Amino acid sequence: MxxxxxxxxxxxxxxxxxxxxxxxxxxxxxxxxxxxxxxxxxxxxxxxxxxxxxxxxxxxxxxxxxxxxxxxxxxxxxxxxxxxxxxxxxxxxxxxxxxxxxxxxxxxxxxxxxxxxxxxxxxxxxxxxxxxxxxxxxxxxxxxxxxxxxxxxxxxxxxxxxxxxxxxxxxxxxVYGPRQNGGSMDGGVASIFLNKFLSDKRPVVTVYGDGQQTRDFxxxxxxxxxxxxxxxxxxxxxxxxxxATGRETSILNVIQGLETITEQKAQILFSEKRTGDIERSFANISRLRALGFTPQYTLLASLREYVAASGEIEHLQAL
Ligand SMILES: NC(=O)c1ccc[n+]([C@@H]2O[C@H](COP(=O)([O-])OP(=O)(O)OC[C@H]3O[C@@H](n4cnc5c(N)ncnc54)[C@H](O)[C@@H]3O)[C@@H](O)[C@H]2O)c1
CATH class of the missing domain: 3.40.50.720 (NAD(P)-binding Rossmann-like Domain)
Structure with missing residues (x-):
């Protein structure tokens, strides 16, 4: 076999x-x-x-x-x-x-x-x-x-x-999505934020630096x-x-996306920028596209699905 x-x-x-x-x-x-x-x-x-x-x-x-x-x-x-x-x-x-x-x-x-x-x-x-x-x-x-x-x-x-x-x-x-370890320091930032939104009506999120740093989520x-x-x-x-998606998304954009989907307002604690953190990152994905694969999910669509996959949370009215 x-x-x-x-x-x-x-x-x-x-x-x-x-x-x-x-x-x-x-x-x-x-x-x-x-x-x-x-x-x-x-x-x-x-x-x-x-x-x-x-x-x-x-x-x-x-x-x-x-x-x-x-x-x-x-x-x-x-x-x-x-x-x-x-x-x-x-x-x-x-x-x-x-x-x-x-x-x-x-x-x-x-x-x-x-x-x-x-x-x-x-x-x-x-x-x-x-x-x-x-x-x-x-x-x-x-x-x-x-x-x-x-x-x-x-x-x-x-x-x-x-x-x-x-x-x-x-x-x-x-990469982010269900089952990512959002509790760990190395868990993706989207999962860490999402966990905060799911566990608290008034989520408090810590942002290192000014939140303008970007990633390709x-x-x-x-x-x-x-x-x-x-x-x-x-x-x-x-x-x-x-x-990747080929899109550049800031950390603050991720928080805004979660605010939109959950209709909750986050309290953002700005903390000192971490040494070694890269300021901007996003990908050119033309090679993968040329092979025939194009990613399907926008940030909002994926966050919406991610929140829904995390189960019914009583205090989230917006789902
Ligand atoms: N999550 C991301 O954003 C991301 C980005 C770039 C690359 N990657 C790569 O993708 C792969 C999967 O990452 P992930 O996010 O699912 O992380 P993860 O930690 O959830 O998965 C890694 C898995 O490897 C296992 N593992 C670790 N050491 C092992 C060992 N010595 N022997 C056998 N198993 C071992 C862990 O138990 C875990 O199940 C990794 O190679 C990672 O470097 C992940």
Whole structure:
């Protein structure tokens, strides 16, 4: 029996991807150590085989590849925290970079493999001021996280050229949506704000800096759409794609969007700008568009769906 491997499948993006694969009746193996993911993010399903373990454990990876025949690998497992990459750099390197190389070593010996998709990040661009970021923009990571993501990307592309591993690199921008860890420092800002709006009638949100800093916020459904799209697209292998909307949205715009949808007014506490925070970021997505994928969600439409997916909240009248 053929399977699809999703590393990090218990996490925010991974669990949405697994759900979508199960909907299409694929057999899925999830490898996740649950360090930030949760088993409850995934359904109980006989087509889903869950393995709790460390993607950086070579012995375990050997066993998994001996036990299953994979047609596709989605490699999402990572310590997805810029902060932790600064405080725990070597461990993050093992998980975020070295484990990717070992997976490639297995992938190149997988004759059934049709596609390997690697979850990279806009963090590879760092703070270079040129905007919008296209895949050919300068690479200037400002954290160990960004360095590891870029190095792993380069291994993907090099293994694609050297050994024909059908690898595709996706640079996700600021992904948000249900199941994102809005309580954590590294959770997306949209999810952090949304949690405040859902838990309080008069939400108090902290904004670092003046709130004019911008990001390219991309809704989870568009991210899964793009990830599934490159899974089978013939010419995608060996390439890098930005996954974003191509729109520049400020932090204050996100708050205004939530105010509109929930009919609540936020109290904004402005705090000192954090060192290392990038001022502006948004993507050029013409390469992904040219491949045939266009994101569907506007900010308001996605926030509306996100709020609704977060369940009935008594004090929200506007839904
Ligand atoms: N969320 C975003 O905005 C965003 C943006 C750019 C890139 N990414 C990348 O997308 C991927 C998924 O991110 P996410 O937002 O879903 O984060 P997440 O933390 O929810 O998911 C990561 C998953 O990897 C698992 N994991 C961590 N270390 C592991 C290890 N050693 N062995 C096995 N599993 C391990 C975690 O338990 C978690 O389930 C990551 O590679 C991340 O770097 C995310």
């Amino acid at each position: 053929k399977h699809i491997l999703v590393t990090g499948g218990g996490g925010f993006i991974g669990s949405h991807l697994v759900e979508s694969l199960l909907e299409d009746d694929f057999n899925v193996v999830v490898l996740d150590d649950l360090s930030s993911g949760k088993r409850e993010n995934l359904p109980d399903d006989e087509r889903l085989h869950f393995i709790q373990g460390d993607v950086a454990d070579h012995g375990l990876i050997d066993e998994v590849f001996n036990q299953f025949t994979f047609t596709h690998i989605f490699h999402l497992a990572a310590i997805a925290s810029v902060h932790e990459s600064v405080t725990n750099t070597y461990r993050c390197h093992q998980v975020n970079c070295e484990a990717s190389l070992y997976l490639l070593e297995k992938a190149r010996r997988c004759p059934a493999l049709k596609r390997m998709v690697y979850a990279s990040s806009a963090a590879v661009y760092g703070d270079d001021p040129v905007l919008p970021k296209s895949e050919d923009s300068p690479i200037r990571p400002i954290s160990p996280y960004g360095i590891d993501k870029y190095t792993a990307e380069q291994y993907m592309l090099t293994y694609s050229r050297l050994y024909g591993v059908p690898a595709v690199v996706l640079r996700y921008f600021n 991309v809704y989870i459904k568009d991210v899964i759409g793009a990830t599934r799209f490159v899974m089978s697209h013939e010419t995608a292998a060996g390439n890098v794609y930005n996954v």
